[in-house]
Amino acid sequence: MRNHPVYTDNDPQTEYSTLNLGPTHPATHGVFQNVLTLDGERIVSGVSTIGYIHRAFEKIAEHRPFYQITPLTDRMNYCSSPINNMGWHMTVEKLLGIQMPKRVDYLRVIIMELARISDHIVCNGVLGVDTGAYTGFMYLMVYREHIYEIYEEICGSRLTTNIGRIGGFERNFNHIAFDKTRKFLKEFAVGLKEFENLFNRNRIFIDRTKDVAAVDAETALSYSWSGPLLRAAGVDYDVRAMEPYSSYEDFDFEVPVGTNGDVFNRFLVRNAEMWQSLRMIEQALEKIAKEPSDIFHADVPEFYLPPKEEVYNNMEALIYHFKIVMGEVPTPNTEVYHAVEGANGELGFYLVNDGGRTPYRLHFRRPSFINYQMYAPMSRGMLLSDAIINMSSLNVIAGELDA
């Protein structure tokens, strides 16, 4: 007998009713269970149960060489998997002391910012759906498809991308990828403006979201919130600005902040971030035009998997291929923490290496996991319908929550 918290409506001690919201409820967009005690439509208390799709990534990672961990990171925040992939690659590169050429950094920035946009599209679009405005979602969702097409040009896959390699990219971007990115920049600016016109001054939407689930900066910091949620509460903490990685220091961008951390502020912050991402992609394209066009990886043959045709025709490439795949390349015996600004907040990789072919210990600091723990406490006293849009704007991704 497993002791899941199962509650009945006929609890003799209270007059409250109990609602099992989830684990599979169409309004929660993922596998989340919250057992809510309700007084009418008002939430008295709630208990979150998580772990429904826990896949033991940290344990699996202890048994995989570095390059085989990338597909695991895909499956954490699957709405913006390229950020996870590149965060992991940069962690390993930091451990190995690999310096990336500027062009690779800029290519990465393009992909990571596209991923951030695709994540925010889903979050803000779905927030509209949950407040009863389906139109904005339909208008915006097509641009995620365009982003996925750009991924496809670069790595061949769409959702779980496994994009890039340790030491750079698997192959150079072709001209179609650049053309599609430029086309996206032009068209998405129009689409996003239209989306903002639909929502930003929409009376119904504002009534529905303003002052709902407001969080002050101190509470948000105490709960270790990060990302758009923390910034909506008024704290200008962005890893890209504080500890620039992948040459973010070369870019001119703003960190949008909100005031009171309610659902409306989070919505505005995410929209503003999409504009900043567009700016950064534009700058990255300009910068790339000044770099030599044939560089797409660092010159580190002992860590960067050589292309297959070279493996078959070139002695050194074959040796390196074998050494990398079999984990025969010595790695430093040390530990490293590397954080990137994921779409939901600070995505950290804490890697302890003992020089073997696999990490000794790998811990993922998953923003969804840490952001979500405030959900049940902050739902107290809230209307059930507000709790739904609160969850929607927390943008908790089940894969990242449970790892």
Next chain:
Amino acid sequence: MAKITNEELLNSIKNKFDDITSVTEPFGLLTIETSRESIIDLLTFLKTDPTLQFIYLTDLTAIHYPEQEKPIGIIYHLHSLVNNVRIRIKVFVADGDVHMPTATVLWNGANWMERETYDFFGVVFDGHPDLRRILNIDDMTVFPMRKEYPLEDPNRVDKRDYFFGR
């Protein structure tokens, strides 16, 4: 933004606490080891000191070194947003006595991080308001991230290293 160097940071800690052992700086991140008795005092000092202001608990996790005398290490990552400095603090505890004082008295966010650490390493955080398993199922009896629990069937031989000349 006034940035504190690791040296200044370490000095101000050492002025207050005398049981700081094993100071390292991998990749510029100051890493210190302290004892279970002084960890909460140290965290409180780091959080409340007006110049340091490590108000942000980035991460809390654990690690297992089975061959050590004190095999379970609990690892805190703190971040001073004002000074933009990070610090890593480790505390090692013995196997039969895997108890730690809870950090939930300082950060609400430590709640689930400690539950996760308990779930995977069996670290009992004394004073924690709700110390239950979080990602694994409630009636699980082991702490799966400890090294004695293999990922795969230990009787499987086809992946043994000696087949590859190691």
